Amino acid sequence: MAKQELSWEDGCKSHLKIILLGGRNSGKSVVGNLLLGKEEFVTRERTTCSKRQGVMAGRWISVVDTPGWWCDLGTRETAELVKREIASSALLCFAGPHVFLIVVKACSDFSEQRRRALEQHVALLGEAVWRHCIVLLTCVDRGEHGADEKKDNSGLQWLVKKCGQRRHRLTLPGDTKVCAPSLTSDWWCWEPLVLVRPPRSTPS
Numbered sequence: 159m160a161k162q163e164l165s166w167e168d169g170c171k172s173h174l175k176i177i178l179l180g181g182r183n184s185g186k187s188v189v190g191n192l193l194l195g196k197e198e199f200v201t202r203e204r205t206t207c208s209k210r211q212g213v214m215a216g217r218w219i220s221v222v223d224t225p226g227w228w229c230d231l232g233t234r235e236t237a238e239l240v241k242r243e244i245a246s247s248a249l250l251c252f253a254g255p256h257v258f259l260i261v262v263k264a265c266s267d268f269s270e271q272r273r274r275a276l277e278q279h280v281a282l283l284g285e286a287v288w289r290h291c292i293v294l295l296t297c298v299d300r301g302e303h304g305a306d307e308k309k310d311n312s313g314l315q316w317l318v319k320k321c322g323q324r325r326h327r328l329t330l331p332g333d334t335k336v337c338a339p340s341l342t343s344d345w346w347c348w349e350p351l352v353l354v355r356p357p358r359s360t361p362s
Contacts, residue, residue, distance in 0.1 A: 173218040175251040179244070179280060180261035181229035181272070185296040188330050189261055190221045199223050207243050209250045222250050230271050233278040245282040258283070258290050260317070264297040264327065273313035277320075292324040293317055 176193065178186040187199035190210065198210035198221075209222045224247045225240040227233075233241060248255050260276070262268060280287060293314075318325050 173220065174214075174257075175220045175222075175255040176257045176259060177222045177224065177247050177251070177255045178259050178261060179224055179291075180226055180259075181276070182226035184226060184229075184261040184263055185330060186223055186226060186259075186261045189259065189294060189296065189328070190223045192328075192330070193219065193221050205237065205239050205243065207247050207250060220251060222247050222255070227275065227279050229266070230269075230275060232275050233282065236279070241279075241282055244279060248283065256290065257292060258287055259292055259294045260321065261294050261296060262314075262317075264295040268311055268314045268317075270313050273316060276317065288320055289322070291321040292326065293321050295325065295327045296330050297327070298330055 178190055180186045182203055187201045190199045191197050193214070194210055194212040195214065196212065198212070199208060203226060204223070205225050207222055207224050209220060211218065211220045213219070224244050227236050227240065227244075258280075260280070262276075266272075280291070
């Protein structure tokens with residue numbers, strides 16, 4: 159069977175653009191590789207954004223992996239380079255990204271301190287970004303219990319509500335690339351976010 163070829167012109171008509179957000183060691187890079195169906199992102203911390211492209215179910219998909227932040231620390235403690243990279247990540251997606259995946263480890267203690275840190279870092283992209291955010295809880299065992307199952311976890315409840323109750327749970331590496339098309343099936347019809355801009359530089 160001949161390999162399917164997809165031109166860029168055809169891809170632009172149906173091109174899903176995803177940005178990965180999350181703290182350090184949250185599993186963003188692993189999620190990116192899962193979405194693309196191949197090993198494209200190295201699973202180590204970075205200080206700059208990395209963009210990779212692939213084809214899923216006959217359509218183009220672009221994934222941008224952003225630098226992670228220390229989960230318990232706010233933007234004051236985050237390096238300026240990392241903050242600039244997060245704030246400008248949307249510029250790597252032509253005509254704007256469709257989805258921002260906020261990756262959180264299901265087994266982690268999503269404390270109020272971590273909630274505030276996450277809120278501050280997402281705020282670097284602007285308030286409108288929340289309408290395009292989805293919480294993605296990752297775990298390494300299907301029987302693993304975590305923050306999402308604690309009824310009194312007000313921090314995670316706040317995050318899910320802020321993201322319009324959009325939430326997925328993903329087992330890694332048990333959930334292979336077979337699940338990626340079903341995970342993203344509803345995202346193709348989203349309108350891309352086009353008004354996200356990086357913060358203005360402060361005059362010296």
